Amino acid sequence: MEANKRHQEQNNTPIKFYLGSILLALGIFFIDLNLPLGIAGGVPYVALVLIAIWAPKVHHIYLMAIIGTILTILGFYLSPSGGELWKVLANRALALFAIWVAASFAIKSKLEFNRTLMAKEQLIKSLSELETRNRELNKAMGTIKTISGIVPICAWCSNQIKDDDGEWIKLEKYFEGHTNAQLSHGMCPNCSGKFSKQEKAKS
Known part of the structure; x- marks a missing residue:
């Protein structure tokens, strides 16, 4: 959501930025036109470049540097x-040099800022995904029941077990209450042999 907001802000450059930049450029150009050529009147255009750091996109810095360059050259003739x-x-020449040196530093600074911002957004996204997975894991762990400690079982019939309240209940009922397992009935080889002998004895 934060990434979408940032993307929207980048695509909607404030009109105030353009108006402010235009007014500043015209103001500097007006001063330059009223100064003798011997004075480096183009140097203040560096301010245009520095202001562009706060613009949403890097190309605004290039735009301000180009505008400053054009107005500096026009000032030479006018x-x-x-x-x-x-x-x-x-x-x-010094004025143009100052404009583009400032632009290079501003661009580098802006790119570093954008990379840091993207890394922060990626970290926030990763943390959000981690929290979601953590909640899912906790929910899954909550559905798991385990049996631990010493569980008394009848040494004679092996079909009864003492529960936490001290009552003897069937193994099936105990396991159904303490685990998520579903029990089915079968016959082990020993019991199967005994059952077969009993059947033969009856017949």
Whole structure:
């Protein structure tokens, strides 16, 4: 159930995330357009990448890094002129480098988090299955009756046994009350021989 909830959250990215990211990107871009080219105005786009860590899916981090890259390049062409060209290019290159370094760390962090979350969900599922099997085992054990200790049996007839209340009852009744076994009657070889001799003597 928790896994389904997480999957649903991943498929339903909050609109607030998109709106917030767009507003932040436009705000940084507006500031960049009003700064001279000599200033590394593209560096703040790293914030877009870091915010994307809280997004449901990893591809949002890539998306924010790409948006930051595009706006950094656009800022190079649209910002007011200023500074030496090699310094301007170096500043923009450093800004792009910072964006993608942040993106790589953010992606790694997100993947590790997702793996940990999946392991946690798998552990919860395994524990739930174990509890179910444990309940089934306890239920099965509850239906099993055992006989233990010293059980007095008649030394003469061997057909009577003393129960827990001290009363002598038939073996069949005792076993039916203390086990789940169903008894059937037969004749052992000794009794069969005795019975045959008795029959022959009668005839």
